[in-house]
Amino acid sequence: MPEFGRGETTNGDSSDGPGFPRGGPRDSRDLPSLLSSSYPITVTFMDVCYRVQIESKQKRSINRVFRPGPTQSDQISKATIEERPVLNGITGKVSPGEILAILGPSGSGKSTLLNTLAGRLHGDGFTGTVLANNRKLTKTVLRRTGFVTQDDVLYPHLTVRETLIFCSLLRLPKSLSKQERISIAESVISELGLVKCENTIVGNGFIRGISGGERKRVSIANEMLINPSLLILDEPTSGLDSTAAHRLVATLGSLAQKGKTIVTSMHQPSSRVYQMFDSVLVLSEGRSLYFGKGSEAVGYFESVGFSPSFSMNPADFLLDLANGVCQLGGTGERDKPNIKQTLVSSYNTLLAPTVKAACLDAATISTKDTEFSGSHCSSKEHRCSSRMSFSAWFNEFSILLQRSLKERKHESFNTLRVFQVIAAAILAGLMWWHSDYRDIQDRLGLLFFISIFWGVFPSFNSVFAFPQERAIFMKERASGMYTLSSFFMARIVGDLPMELILPTIFLSFTYWMAGLRPALGAFLLTLLVLLGYVLVSQGLGLFLGAAIMDAKQASTVVTITMLAFVLTGGFYVHKVPTCMVWIKYISTTFYSYRLLINIQYGCGKRISSLLGCSHEHGRNRASCKFIEEDIGGQISPAVSVGVLLLMFVGYRLLAYIALRRIKA
Numbered sequence: 001m002p003e004f005g006r007g008e009t010t011n012g013d014s015s016d017g018p019g020f021p022r023g024g025p026r027d028s029r030d031l032p033s034l035l036s037s038s039y040p041i042t043v044t045f046m047d048v049c050y051r052v053q054i055e056s057k058q059k060r061s062i063n064r065v066f067r068p069g070p071t072q073s074d075q076i077s078k079a080t081i082e083e084r085p086v087l088n089g090i091t092g093k094v095s096p097g098e099i100l101a102i103l104g105p106s107g108s109g110k111s112t113l114l115n116t117l118a119g120r121l122h123g124d125g126f127t128g129t130v131l132a133n134n135r136k137l138t139k140t141v142l143r144r145t146g147f148v149t150q151d152d153v154l155y156p157h158l159t160v161r162e163t164l165i166f167c168s169l170l171r172l173p174k175s176l177s178k179q180e181r182i183s184i185a186e187s188v189i190s191e192l193g194l195v196k197c198e199n200t201i202v203g204n205g206f207i208r209g210i211s212g213g214e215r216k217r218v219s220i221a222n223e224m225l226i227n228p229s230l231l232i233l234d235e236p237t238s239g240l241d242s243t244a245a246h247r248l249v250a251t252l253g254s255l256a257q258k259g260k261t262i263v264t265s266m267h268q269p270s271s272r273v274y275q276m277f278d279s280v281l282v283l284s285e286g287r288s289l290y291f292g293k294g295s296e297a298v299g300y301f302e303s304v305g306f307s308p309s310f311s312m313n314p315a316d317f318l319l320d321l322a323n324g325v326c327q328l329g330g331t332g333e334r335d336k337p338n339i340k341q342t343l344v345s346s347y348n349t350l351l352a353p354t355v356k357a358a359c360l361d362a363a364t365i366s367t368k369d370t371e372f373s374g375s376h377c378s379s380k381e382h383r384c385s386s387r388m389s390f391s392a393w394f395n396e397f398s399i400l401l402q403r404s405l406k407e408r409k410h411e412s413f414n415t416l417r418v419f420q421v422i423a424a425a426i427l428a429g430l431m432w433w434h435s436d437y438r439d440i441q442d443r444l445g446l447l448f449f450i451s452i453f454w455g456v457f458p459s460f461n462s463v464f465a466f467p468q469e470r471a472i473f474m475k476e477r478a479s480g481m482y483t484l485s486s487f488f489m490a491r492i493v494g495d496l497p498m499e500l501i502l503p504t505i506f507l508s509f510t511y512w513m514a515g516l517r518p519a520l521g522a523f524l525l526t527l528l529v530l531l532g533y534v535l536v537s538q539g540l541g542l543f544l545g546a547a548i549m550d551a552k553q554a555s556t557v558v559t560i561t562m563l564a565f566v567l568t569g570g571f572y573v574h575k576v577p578t579c580m581v582w583i584k585y586i587s588t589t590f591y592s593y594r595l596l597i598n599i600q601y602g603c604g605k606r607i608s609s610l611l612g613c614s615h616e617h618g619r620n621r622a623s624c625k626f627i628e629e630d631i632g633g634q635i636s637p638a639v640s641v642g643v644l645l646l647m648f649v650g651y652r653l654l655a656y657i658a659l660r661r662i663k664a
Contacts, residue, residue, distance in 0.1 A: 039144055040096035041132050041229040041261050043117060044359050048128035050087040050112055050121065050286075055080070083125075086112045088286045090128075091352065093359050094279060096229070099252060099262040101269070101294065103315060104283035104322050110265035111150070111234050113283070117263055118147045118232050120478070132230070141230070146223025147478075150234040152215045153471045156207045157410045158403070160218055161198040164189060166403045168225050170481040174392060188224045192217045192251060213244035217251065224255075231255065233264040242270045249273045271313040284322040289343045291355050304346040306339075396482045400490035405498075412498035417461075424453060425506040429513025437517075440601075446514055447596040448571040451589045454503055454530060455537045456562050462499075462541030463558045465491070466659065467551040474662065488656050495538065503527075503534050517600050525599045533592040536644050539651030540588065546658035565589045588647060591640040598637050 087109045094100035102110045115121040117130060119137045132141040154163060168185035169178065176184075189198050194217055202218060203209015210218070216236055223231060233252070237245035249269075253276050256262045266273070277294040290297055298314050301307065306326055308317045320326065324339045432446045466473070476482065507527050516522070541558055548554040568576055569589035576584055584590050 039140075039229045040259050041141060041144065042093070042095045042134075043230060043261060043263065044093045044129075044131040044134070045113075045117060046091045046129045046131075046356065046359050048087055048090040048113065048116055048130065049085065049126070050109075050116065051083045051085050051125040053081050053125070054084050086125075086286050087116070087128075089352075090281075090283070090286075090288055091355050091359060092279070092281050092288075092291045093355075094261055094263055096259050096261050097256050098278040099249075099256050099264065099276065100279045100281065101274075101277040102263070102265040102281045102283060103269075103318055104265075105319060106267070107285075108283040108322065109286040110283060112286075114147075114232050114234050114263065114265055118142075118145055120147070144226070144229040146220075146226065146228035146231045148219050148223055148231070148233040148236060149475065150236075150238060151471065152219045153475045154202045154204075154215065154218060154222075155403070155407045155472065156202055156204040156209065157407050159199050159201050160194050160210065160214070161185075161189065162403075162406060163202055163218060164194075164221055164225065166399060167222050167481070169399050170396065170476075171225055171479060174395070184225060188221045192221050192224065194218065194221065211244070213240050213248055216240065216248055220251070228260065230261045230263070233262070235265050235267055237269065237273070238267060242272070245270065246272050249276050252276075266315070268319060269315045271315065274313065274315045280318070282318050282322055284324075284340055284343070287340075287344050288347055288352070289322060289340075290318070290347060291351065300351070301343075304343070304350070306343070393483065393486055396486040397490050400482060400487055401494050404490050404494035408494060408498060412495075413501075418502070421457075421502045421506050422509070425509035426513075428510045432510075432514035434513075434515035437515075443516075443600065444571060444597065446510075446516075447600065448569065448593055450507075450510070450530065451533070451569060451593045451596065452566055454506075454534050455565065455589050455592070457537075458499060458534045459537040459541035459544075459558050459562055460555065462495075462538045463545040463554045464551050465495075465542060466545045466655075467549050467554060470549055470662075473659075484656075484659060488659060492542075492652060496535070499534060499538055500531050503530050522599055526596060529592060529595045529599065532641075532644055532648070533588065536588050536592075536647045536651065539648055539655070543651045543655040543658065546655040549662070562589075569593050588644070591643050594635060595637055595640050595644075 090109075090113060092100070102113060104110050112121065116126065116128075119130075119142050130137055132138070158166070164185040165182055168181045172181045172184060189195055194214065197210045197214050201207070201209045202215060209215070220231075220233070220236070231252075236252075237248055240248065252262050252264065256278075269277075274294060279292065280290065280294040280297050281288065282290040282297070290300060292300065294314070297318060298308070301317075301321060306321060321339065321343060326339055428446065428449060432442065435442050435446065437443070473487070477484070477487075504527060507523075507530055511523055511526065516526070540561070544558050544561070545551075545554045548557060564583050565587040566589050567573065568580065568584040568587050570584070570593055
């Protein structure tokens with residue numbers, strides 16, 4: 001085992017990131033003792049099995065015997081529940097200062113095993129033993145475990161520095177000062193070689209930012225903030241070229257030399273990367289084919305009759321065997337169905353007893369959990385949300401709000417969205433340019449257009465909010481970074497100023513161009529109603545997105561919902577069929593449209609008198625009838641305001657309840 005100790009980091013020269021002060025120690029030796037690597041972890045796992053239940057439909061033939069002619073048969077489907085093994089008796093061990101690489105083809109159980117070692121896999125399908133320092137996984141161990149998922153789950157518009165500082169402020173203990181937490185983030189930036197890109201946005205597949213290798217190092221840095229003793233990575237080199245993958249694994253090697261235990265899965269590492277692994281576990285269809293030193297793997301398979309016909313990457317050779325493919329002299333590549341069975345049998349006969357004996361010798365199994373001194377809640381959170389003080393909650397809220405504003409401003413005010421709103425405003429203003437006050441039908445058409453546009457636009461945009469952030473939300477919640485209530489309130493409050501600016505710009509153009517009621521009070525009341533309507537529509541989208549948590553399905557549902565609200569809003573159809581009249585009273589469009597009418601025309605009797613509709617031979621009986629049905633029958637403005645306020649609170653409350661159902 002290589003010797004390990006605390007390593008030094010170099011100071012960075014890059015400029016300050018926005019909103020965060022520089023200064024403090026950049027050397028890891030100066031970090032608080034709370035985060036020092038003084039808790040080495042040896043992980044031992046024995047006879048780990050995991051089975052999942054899968055519902056399958058089987059067809060069964062039934063003969064029709066009471067019919068003339070040849071016997072026929074019917075095919076009927078019967079749903080059955082069957083168990084499928086994902087892991088089957090996996091045993092191994094990894095010590096501080098070592099890198100254990102789990103190799104195998106897709107579907108071999110690598111990710112499932114990593115989730116097991118991280119304490120994230122529970123349920124009736126799991127059996128076996130996972131020990132950390134000869135004891136079952138405890139809260140202390142899980143808090144010192146970093147888990148890097150296969151996909152880089154990061155906010156694309158934040159810089160590297162902002163990403164890590166926000167994570168540090170949220171994740172590190174509140175006993176540390178803000179400056180200490182920022183200093184820890186800066187130290188991790190230096191340690192993982194991210195100084196040169198710390199002020200570059202992270203980006204994603206659609207937004208240009210840092211490179212794939214740098215993005216993966218940022219994901220690792222998120223976990224390194226807590227200075228984990230055990231670092232688990234799910235295919236960290238996927239999508240990287242050979243050089244970037246080698247640099248990344250070299251970074252992991254330097255972390256291992258500092259006493260950390262590294263467990264990672266790899267799909268197809270290069271020969272340079274393979275040589276950096278201390279131990280290798282080869283899986284095939286949930287079964288072990290090999291566990292031991294990486295340098296001894298090829299020799300073991302040669303001893304059981306499988307050797308490469310030419311010099312090749314050891315990892316490629318192992319993966320060929322795991323796929324049941326073997327090179328046989330000059331005959332080329334042949335698929336041998338019994339290769340996997342032979343290798344599994346050889347492992348169970350030759351290696352498994354030795355591996356299990358080594359694990360048993362190294363572990364004095366204790367059936368009692370080691371309890372962490374002091375109060376705690378769950379294995380994944382640093383604090384009890386039920387006992388959290390208001391100051392701690394407000395601190396979380398303020399950090400999340402600041403992060404939300406930095407990330408969301410790019411989405412809310414992107415060029416396309418601003419152009420869309422301004423173009424719609426100018427088009428509506430030109431279509432209703434200085435419309436006549438007495439032209440009731442045209443004026444009502446404009447008011448209803450405003451209700452349609454600002455009902456569909458915010459609801460359709462907000463329906464994507466939670467589905468798009470689901471991966472980040474679940475990852476951060478699993479790490480215990482914040483409470484659900486602080487995240488939800490920061491998301492809601494952070495959207496308010498950004499969601500209300502565009503409607504204000506829209507109305508400022510359209511209202512005066514169309515020549516609506518010229519009083520300033522009427523304009524301000526119209527603006528107030530419109531902003532309230534936008535917030536209610538946004539709440540509807542948030543609720544549907546949180547309840548469905550699928551962007552495509554949620555967008556379909558919100559489209560149908562808004563279509564029903566628009567059709568029953570009172571402009572297209574006055575006499576709604578009895579079976580559908582209930583939709584009118586839950587329609588956000590119906591109440592906002594009525595309020596807009598009331599601001600422009602007041603009560604129906606006044607405008608009817610103005611146009612002479614009270615006389616038997618009025619000027620325009622069609623317009624008078626329109627007024628009587630559309631304006632004269634409007635409900636009380638107080639009722640409309642009360643219902644919209646109830647919807648504003650109710651939709652957001654339902655969205656919060658829907659988010660609570662999601663398991664971290």
